[in-house]
Every structure is written in C-alpha cells, then in structure tokens.
Amino acid sequence: MTMESGGALAAEEEANDKEPAARAAVARPSREEAERAVEVLIRWAGDDPGREGLLNTPERVVKAYEGFFEGYHQDPVALLERTFEETDGYDEVVALRNIRFESHCEHHIVPIIGRAHVAYLPDKRVIGISKLARVVEAYAKRLQIQEKLTTQIANTINDVLRPKGVAVVIEAAHQCMTTRGVHKPGVSMVTSRMLGRFRSDPSTRREFLALIGSDAAAGGHWES
Ligand SMILES: [Zn+2]
DSSP, X not given: OEESTTHHHHTTXXXXXXXXXXXXXXXXXXXXXXXXXXXXXXXXXXXOTTXXXXXXXXXXXXXXXXXXTXXXXXXXXXXXXXXXXXXXXXXXXXXXXXXXXXXXXXXXXXXXXXXXXXXXXXXXXXXXXXXXXXXXXXXXXXXXXXXXXXXXXXXXXXXXXXXXXXXXXXXXXXXXXXXXXTOOTTOEEEEEEEEEHHHHOHHHHHHHHHHHTOHHHHHOOOOO
C-alpha cells in the first residue's frame, strides 16, 4: 500500500542548509551524560536500571547510537567530489536501485527501514557507483523524516556532480506507524524528487521508473 506519493515535491522548499549551523550550536554531552540519560528513560519505562539484565544497557545503547547516527560525522559533499571523466561519451542514465537503508524518525527516534533508488544523467563526469549508496547512508544515519532524506540526497548529488538530472525514489516503512500510534503494519511511504531532465522530460522519467521497476513508482504522479 502506498501513501503520500511525491511528498518530497511538497517539501522541496525545506532546504537542509540550516542544519550544520544548528548542530554546531548544540554542545555534545559526554558519554557519561548520555548513559545517565538512558538510565532515566529505563526508569521512565518502569524498570530498574540497577537490575542485572539492564546494568550495561546504557553503555550498549550509547554505543548503538554511535552507529545509528554516524551520518552526522560524514560529509556527503566530500563523498561526491572525486569524479571520472573518461567515460567514452557515456550519456545515458546511471541508476542504482534497491539501496537498503536504516534511518530513525526524528519525531519518535524509532527505525525507518527502506530502499532508495537513485539515478543521474551524467554531464561528462561520473562518480564511483558506491558513492551513491554512501550518500544515502550519510543522510539516513541521522534523525530524519523521509521527505527531507529524499530531498537531501537528490540536492547534494545535483549540486556537487552537476549532472543533467537526478532522480531519487524512496520507499520505506516507518516503525512509528507500525509499532505505535495508528499501528498499520504493511504500509510503506513513497517519496520522490526529480530534478533536471527527470523533471522536465517525461520519457527520461519513465525510463528511470521502468529501470527501478517500482510498483509504487508506477502508481505515482510526478509533475513536469
Ligand atoms: Zn515517528
């Protein structure tokens, strides 16, 4: 089941440029302080952080957070700066599909698990294909909403690589919907962002949607 197809288009004006400055203004707590905060949440849940099974949990949670949120220490722009120009004139769509990612919703800090499909239409320069997946990771491993994740991936590739077009489609399940709140398992959210030729040329867009073979994409609507 699909909902909010094309939601990224509505959210496209939400630039992500504000974020680094906002983050820099927030002082990072010590590991000790972070572990104490987890203890407080365990007590809030109704359990005793002093019992045997929970003794090392604050330490483990803080360590897990380092993995969940390592994207804050990665620079997606730097990932894309190394490009290759020896392509023998290759000028067709380059697409990487089914990039699995795990993120966390910024409203509840519970997992968002999904797949991203990323494509660009090169303008003389190409990038190492794994870099597309690493850009997805760098933005996914932060506190996110899916619309912003979609926009950040597309805009960064567009701004750094300067291709003729960029397309990003993300399909994801939000555990804040499946395990709490409205409890709707099986629902996935689809967002997309089309830039350049993928936005202006319906045949390029169709080619991308056919390449990713997405059911969601087939039912989606994209403005030209
Ligand atoms: Zn949520």
